[in-house]
Amino acid sequence: MDIKDIIAPFAVWKRAFEKPFTVRKPIDERPGAPRYRGFHINDADTCVGCGTCESICMNKAIDLVPVEGRSPSGGDSGLRPRVDYGRCCWCALCVDICPSGSLGMSNEYLWIDSDPEVFRYVPGVDPKPWDGAELGYRRAEGYRLLDMERVPMPELSHAEGVKSFLELVKGYSREQAEREADRCVACGVCVASCPAHMDIPGYINAVRGGDLETGLRLLYETNPFPEACGRICTRACESACAIGSGGDPVAIRWLKRYIADQVELADYGKSLPRAESATGRKVAVVGAGPGGLSAAYYLALLGHKVTVFEKDEAPGGMLRYGIPEYRLPYPALDKDVDYIRSLGVEIRHGATVGKDPALAKLREDFDAVYLSTGLPSAYRLDVPGDEHPRVLDGVAVLAAATRGEELGLGRRVAVVGGGNVAMDAARTALRRGCEVDIVYRRRQVDMPADPEEIREAKAEGARLIERAIPLRVEDSGDGGARFVWNEAEMVQKEPGKRPVPEPIPGAVVTERYDSIIAAIGQGPELSYITEADGVEVRRMKPVTDRTGRTSVPTVFAGGDLVNEKKDAISAIADGHRAARAIDRILGGRGD
Amino acid sequence: MSRPKTPYVAPEERAVPDLDSGKYLVMWQGPNHPGITGNMSLRLVIEGDSVVDCETHVGYLHRGFEKLMERRLWMQNFPLVCRIAVPEPDFNEYCYAAALEELAGIEVPDKAVWLRTLSLEMIRLASFLMWIGGQAGAFGHGTIAQWSVTMRDYVLDLFEELSGGRIYHMYIIPGGVRADVPPGFLRHVLETMTVVEQNLKDIELVMFHNAVMKMRAVGLGYIPPDWVDRYGITGPNARAAGFKRDLRKDRGYLAYPRLSFEPVVGAESDAFERARLRLAEMFQGIDLIRQIVDFLPSEGPFRERLPNPLHWKIPAGETYVAAECTRGEYGFYVVSDGGDKPRRVAVRGPSYTHAVSVMERLVRGVNIADVAGLMVSLHTYPPEIER
Amino acid sequence: MGYATFGEVLEFAIGRENAAVDFYRELSGIAAFAAQKSTLAEFIAMERGHAAMLEAMKARGTVKLSASTAVDLGAARRVEATDRPPAGMTFQDILTAAASKEARSFELYGRLAREAGDPGIRETFERLAGEESRHRAYFQDLYEREVARDN
Structure with a gap:
């Protein structure tokens, strides 16, 4: 024992008066x-x-x-x-x-x-x-x-794309799709925003797990157009996507397309439900667009005999005649339609309801009728001179392009409007070698078209003229037309509402065009409903209840004709809902 | 010192006292007792004031971590594992993260490697500071506990600044760490190290040049070197018995191969020797922290991007990852069946050996007043016994 | 031209509403199909409602209408007073005609208000103008939502 061992411990006293570390x-x-x-x-x-x-x-x-x-x-x-x-x-x-x-x-x-x-x-x-x-x-x-950046989608370059009608978007590879699917947090906020309430987290989970058969089955539960919607859906889901609140939303549309692209049509039957045994009831569907065929699919699954009446020579409605093939190639659309047909759905082409057969005849021959005739005709520009022969109807131009007809647009083309029809018409004209101006009353941000389409139309060479209020169309005397518009400024007239374009006095512009394509909006064709049919129509829309039932108990209506959203997925949802309601009036359980 | 080593009784020679003879008293130490360092019990059989037999009792703290982990996603276990050994959460975090990274084939950025090393060395120092207070307290030096716990709090202040938490740091996340160092942090580290070093010198003076400490600790709890491998004794308990074993050197994980240090080795293998060795390791730890601050890269990512934690699946496989904690070898054995949750996790804590089997044997013949000092000299944390 | 009394002013306004009813009736006569007819029937009912409301105000002797003017959205106002939509009229044609008609009434009442000497008469015209501006806004809004969705 050292003497230090006795003394050293007393060193503790040196700290007796230090400030404590504790907090009072x-x-x-x-x-x-x-x-x-x-x-x-x-x-x-x-x-x-x-x-x-x-x-x-x-x-x-x-x-x-x-x-x-x-x-x-x-x-x-x-x-x-x-x-x-x-x-x-x-x-x-x-x-x-x-x-x-x-x-x-x-x-x-x-x-x-x-x-x-x-x-x-x-x-x-x-x-x-x-x-x-x-x-x-x-x-x-x-x-x-979380990964907030979307897996980039391989696409044709703009310079390449504008040369032909080849599909621009190439689709995800398996590795890309699984990586993109991994970004999803499966919160399900998207499901509520989808008009068809597709099980989005479910099929994304199927992509992630490589189980495409389950994925396809989940798609078809609420949507028989996965190939089409996987390409052109307005995808409210992606706007709702929670990942989008802090980054790029999950590419839900591309993942849907991935599933449908990967499964061969011949293999669809392995994962999709079979039709129930025949009920002997017959349903007529007017219009072979996405809404009508969706109703047909679900009615056929429930065992009803469905006949679809279509005035055009091919099925698909606006998916075929309104959407250019570089966005939705016909083989993809055909795959969706062929599967619906494989369930025994009969599509009668060249049958214009109202002329032949009459709606009254359908009501007589069938147990129920579903009206899904959409908005087939473009509204006019509604300015003096809009009946000039060089003023064309945007919907008709797109349909003519689908039919492979010569469009005869000339060199310089103005497209008037800011919706998807306007963008599709502009991009179709670009692909036919035209110089294209898109003339729009408001600003780019106000355009109802998909921002992606606007971006691509501009990238492909279309010139966007914003804040231009059409005044009149004059004959140029050389086979073209002079389009006159007034430059405008945006005025916030009422708080909380969108600003209104107000003409700037004197700022009038005149441009000569070979063609002016009107794409400001489309209207219904309702002349086939007669007073004797008794279908109540208010403001050019058949009046329906939540299930799509009109004032006539066996007549249902849906799609662009009735709903506010006027897109494919809403029409598909309407068709599904109406199919269930029709099944109920035909004695089924409606599920 | 002249005092003889505690007599060694081989397990097979364990005396079975006849409790009905009236010669003995059965006394429970714990489960709530400052000398136990946690919730655990010693059932002591006493003759006079000497222990003749001891049984260790655990089960007061069982939370079933290993089982809980099988029901949680890989990432959800990250905030869970730190609770297995409360005073040293970071070793759990590191071992779990490293095991997952190995199974999933993830390379951790260099900056994260250094920050992980810094975090582990800081918690080693904090843990030792708590231990030294307990060790001194068990021999009647409450004052030292007050100093050292204050120093530990200074280190915890650093953790609070770095990670946002004082006790459960949850800083070492699979893929790297959760954040870079905040501005001014490294300066605070160095300042704190200066203060802690000064205090440790004071503690060294009053605790290790102390007649009472020497009389009570020298010769207490002698671990014969041949026990080391028989019982799986690791860490300072093994090094004090003359074994130069330190996973930081032997396995060379994290940034340790790039740091300059030599494991401290003792020879006497008693409570005093173990205490002195741990003190030396604290000074060594301060030096390591200073080295890390010097080496820490100022640029670069601190975490590797991992898949979405809600769906993360780890390829099937198994691994064992170990690190040198204050008490010895701390390891995680992790099995994946390819799913989004662990199939099995087993945690190897050194306290299991030290506090259960070694303690039972060392305590025989010890004066009951020294039982707490002996227990603390093994430096055990009961929470890690009961995973 | 002048309107001396409150009664005369309202009588004039009621006359205009009734003229509107006749206008829609006339259109309904040339309507080609049921949907057009039912749309026009709706508008007729609306104008009848306006006329009835003015009748009631005339009886009570007070005009309970706000004089504030609704915003002009600038849409659908090209049809001249003499224009008639064609027989195959679309919803667009009907709405344009309706909005133009309301706009003309608004302008007419505004002019009459400015010309009126008597403050009471002026106020009555101002209130009527305000009401017509709201009718105009109603049709313009309908036009923007249902017809020129992409414009």
């Missing part, structure tokens, strides 16, 4: 570190209620609950995460994974209350002192658990 609460403040994982905060307006936080939480501490003042709308479930601090372990994986980036944590760590119930609350909705805290845990820069 509440006299001293001791804030959490800037990254501290304290109580949750949520920007409830940015949050889309996708529930990915709930999925990743290993403690099941998060529940998505309805909150006051929020209701489901496209891309927002209307729910918000509620955190239960009896279960939370403050790991912040919820913050890391949050697609919209709305979740965070404050650096607040003290919360004392005698009521245990308060420790379960909805951040951002139930007010808390740490709401909007600047400091606290946030996802670090450059760190994401």
Whole structure:
């Protein structure tokens, strides 16, 4: 034993008077570190209620609950995460994974209350002192658990694409499709936004797992046009996609196409349901567009005998005659239609209902009738001179292109309008070697066309003339027409509504064109409904209930003719809904 | 020191005391006892003030982690594993992440490698600081515990700054780490190291040049070198018995091959020797942290992009990943059947050996007042026994 | 031209609404198919409603209409007073005619308000003009939603 061993321990006294490290609460403040994982905060307006936080939480501490003042709308479930601090372990994986980036944590760590119930609350909705805290845990820069970038789709270059009517989009390879499918968080917000309520997370999961037969079966549960919709769907799902709230939405449309492309038509029967035994009931469908054929498919599955009456020489309606083949090649459309036909659906071409046969005859010969005649005719420009022979109907131009007819557009072409028909007409004209101006009343951002189509039309060489209000069409005297428009400025006339183009006095422009294609909107053709049929029509639309039933109990209607969205997927959804309703009136269970 | 080593009783020679004789007293130490370092019990049979027999009892802290992990996605287990050994969560995080990365064939960015090493060395220091307080306290030096726990809190402050959490850092995530160092962090690390080093010198003075400590610890809990392999003793307990074994050197994981250090080795293999060896490792740890701060790349990614954690499937396979924690070899055995959840995870914590079988044998013949000191000298954490 | 009394002003306005009813009736006579007829029948019912409303106001002696003018959306206003849609008229033709008719009434009442000497009469015309501007906006809005969707 050393003498040092006796004395050294007394050195502890040197610290007797040092300031302690402990904090005297509440006299001293001791804030959490800037990254501290304290109580949750949520920007409830940015949050889309996708529930990915709930999925990743290993403690099941998060529940998505309805909150006051929020209701489901496209891309927002209307729910918000509620955190239960009896279960939370403050790991912040919820913050890391949050697609919209709305979740965070404050650096607040003290919360004392005698009521245990308060420790379960909805951040951002139930007010808390740490709401909007600047400091606290946030996802670090450059760190994401989810892949926010879409797998690029291989496409023809614009220079290449405009030379022919070859399909532009080449489709995903298996590796690409599976990688893209992996980005999905299966929140299901998209399902609510899809008019047909397709099981999107289900078929994406099938892609991920390489189980395309299940994928195809899920597609056909609500949509017998996967090849077509996999190419041209307006994809409300992608606008709703939760991943899109913080990055590129999942390429739902391309994944649908991937499934349909990968399975051979001959193999469809292996995964798709067989038709039920024949019921002996007969249904007539007017119009072989996506809506009519969708109704036909589901009616045929339920065992009914379906006859489709179509005025054109080929089936598909607007999918064939309105959408150019570089977006939807005919073999792809034929594959969808051929499968529907394989169930025994008969399509009678060249049969214009109203002329031959009359609607009354169909009502007599069939147990039920489904009207799905769409919007076949383009509206006029509605300016003086719009009956000039060089003013063409956009829908007719596209149909003529489908039929392979000579369009005779000339060299310089103006397309008037900002919808998809206008873009398709412009791009068709470009492919026929024309110089194309797209003339639109408002701005590019106001165009109802798919932004992708606008971008591509411009990239392929179309010139976009915005804020141009058509005034009149004059004859140029040399076989063309002079198009006169007034330049406009956008005026916000009413708060909360979209701005209105107001002509700038004197700013009148005149351009000579060989053809002017009107694509400002389309209208229905309803002359086949007679007063004796008794189908109530209001504002040029048959009046229907939720199931598509008109004022005549055995007559149903749907598609562009009736619904507001006027796109293929809504028509398909209408057809499916009407098929179930028709089945019910024919004595079936309607499922 | 002249005091004899605690007599060694071979397992097969275990005396079975006749409890009905009235000579003995059965005494439970734990499950709540500061000398136990966690929820665990020693059933001691005492004759006078000496222990004649001991049975270790566990089961007070069983949370079933290994089973829980089979029901959670690969990524969901990341916040779970840190709870297996509370004072040293980072080793769990590292072993789990490294096992997954090995099975899934993921290369971790260099920056993440350095940040992981930094994190492991910082928690090693924090864990030792808590231990030294316990060790001193068990021998009656409460003051040292107050100093060292303060120092540990300074290190935890650094963790709070780096990861957002003081105890459960959840920083080492499969693929890398969760964030780069915040601004000014490395300066704070170096400043804290200076303070901790100064304090450790004070602790060394009053604890290791201390007549009471020497009288009680020297010769206590002697581990014969031939036990080391028989019982699977690792870490400082093995090194104090003269074995130069350190996974950081032997397996060369993370950035350790790029750091300069030599494992500290002792010879006496008693409680005092183990304490001295751990103190030396603390000084060594401070030096390693300084080296890491020097080497840490300032640029580059800190995490490799992984598949969507909600669907992540890991190819079928199995692996065992081990790291040198403060108590010895800490390892994760992970089996994947190709699914989105582990098929099986087994955690190898050194405390299982040290606190159950070794403790039972070492404690025989020890004065009951020294049982706590002996237990702490093995540096065990009961939570990791019961995964 | 002047309108001396409140009663005369309303009588004039009611006359215009009734003329509108006749206008739609005439169109209905040349309508080719059921859907056109039912659309026109709707508009007739609407104009009849306006006439009845003005009758009631005339009886009460007060005009309960806001004088604020609805926004001119600029759509569907090219048809001249003399134009008649063709027999094969589309929804577009009908809506354009209707919107133009309401616009002309709005302009007429506005002019009469400016010309009126009596403040009470002026106010009555202003309120009638406001009402017509709302009818115009109604048809223009319908036009934008149902016809010129892509414009």
